[in-house]
Amino acid sequence: MKVLILAGGFGTRLSEETHLIPKPMVEIGGRPMLWHIMKIYSTYGFNDFIILLGYKGYVIKEYFANYFLHENDVTIDIANNKIETHSQNNVEPWKVTLVNTGINTMTGGRLKRALPYLNDGQPFMFTYGDGVCNVDIQALVSFHKQHDKLITMTAVQPEGRFGAMKIGDDMAVNSFEEKPEGEGGWINGGFFVCQPKVLDYIKGDETMFEREPLNMLVRDRQLVAYKHKDFWQCMDTLRDKRMLESMWEEENPRWKIW
Template sequence: MRVVILAGGLGTRISEESHLKPKPMIAIGDQPILWHIMKYYSEFGFNDFIICCGYKGYVIKEYFADYYLHRSDVTFDFAAENRMTVHSNVAEPWRVTIVDTGLNTQTGARIKRVQKYIGDEPFMLTYGDGVSNVDLNALLAQHRQSGKVVTLTGIQPGGRFGVLDLDEGSNTVIGFREKAKEDGGWINGGFMVAQPELFRYLSTDESCILERMPLETLAKEGRLGIYKHNQFWQCMDTQRDKGHLESLWYTKAAPWKIWTD
């Protein structure tokens, strides 16, 4: 089963780095968040990737073109006819198709534009800026059993800002706390499974947004499922998010890191 990754957005909320590279190429540790996502899927046996590029997509293409150089020791022997030797090269079991889906194209149109690479088969679908420890096998099993066109992973993130605890009688702040997950509703955390029938709801027009008309229509028809995930999920929208993810990574506490080095 192929995995489609949406990796073409501008990443304006983390512009400190995204002015130089697409957001999926911003690193957690020494590897792009895109690599972390792909490693996670690979651990469940999903190794055929289609990456929907847009903004600075050439950076993604160059990364995979030189993947062995990024992941290996290299000897450059200039005295021997400028020979290059790659040592202990890392061979991922991946097949990666990188597609330029347009600079300003919205998510629905990006997916529609890679239809020819997917064919008439179900596929995984996610965003290129979020990591999780969602059970992909359980997600897929529920999707197959449900008969839905799309099953998305629902998450309940805590609030970005602290909540004030008040003594209402005296208008006094008596404490601070993080917004609890239970205080909010479910949101789409990505990590979706889709039937090829989804393409009927999409358009190549760059204004087609997956999360608007296509998914809203499926919801009205009762054909949009949700797999509830109550454990770790984190997107990387801001430098604060990046710092949090890197802290987890460097302290070896990253919940999405299920592979062995």
């Protein structure tokens, strides 16, 4: 199953870090956030990635183009224009497709532009390039298959500073509401599993997936939530980045399941 990662936004709320690099390339523990996300999926055997690029996408292209070189010992024979690799122990089992989806394209438009690279009729996963958690990806996929709906969203419970959703006893999402008071509301944590027909709900580049498409899927009773009650954290601000960095330095990165 292919894994799509949205990596094209401007990251304006983290401008201290993103004025030179795209948000998913901001480092935690010396590795880009994007790398951490891919390691989570890879731990469960999902290694075929489609990275949806936009703002400063060339930085991500260059990172993966040079990944093998940076991870191994090499001898560079400048006179003869040859590179000899001495070790291949640190190479990830990843296949990475990098897709330019436009600078100003919205999240839905970016997803739709991945259509030519998906397997016909096969489900796919997608997430955002700025959040980590310790969700069991295999259990998430199994849950999606059991409920036979077009899309499964991982629901998480952070502090009440995000818009929340109401979930029925049958796990169907009934509605969304803006930033409820207090804490404990279930919110969109990313880490989706989708059937290809989900892309039919997206009109074009101007479509933000989290608005009309998700609400239409709710209307059609095609969106179910997988409740993840353990660790989840997005990297929206410099404060978030510093918190994640601190967890890594203290050797307590709860998303590190590999």
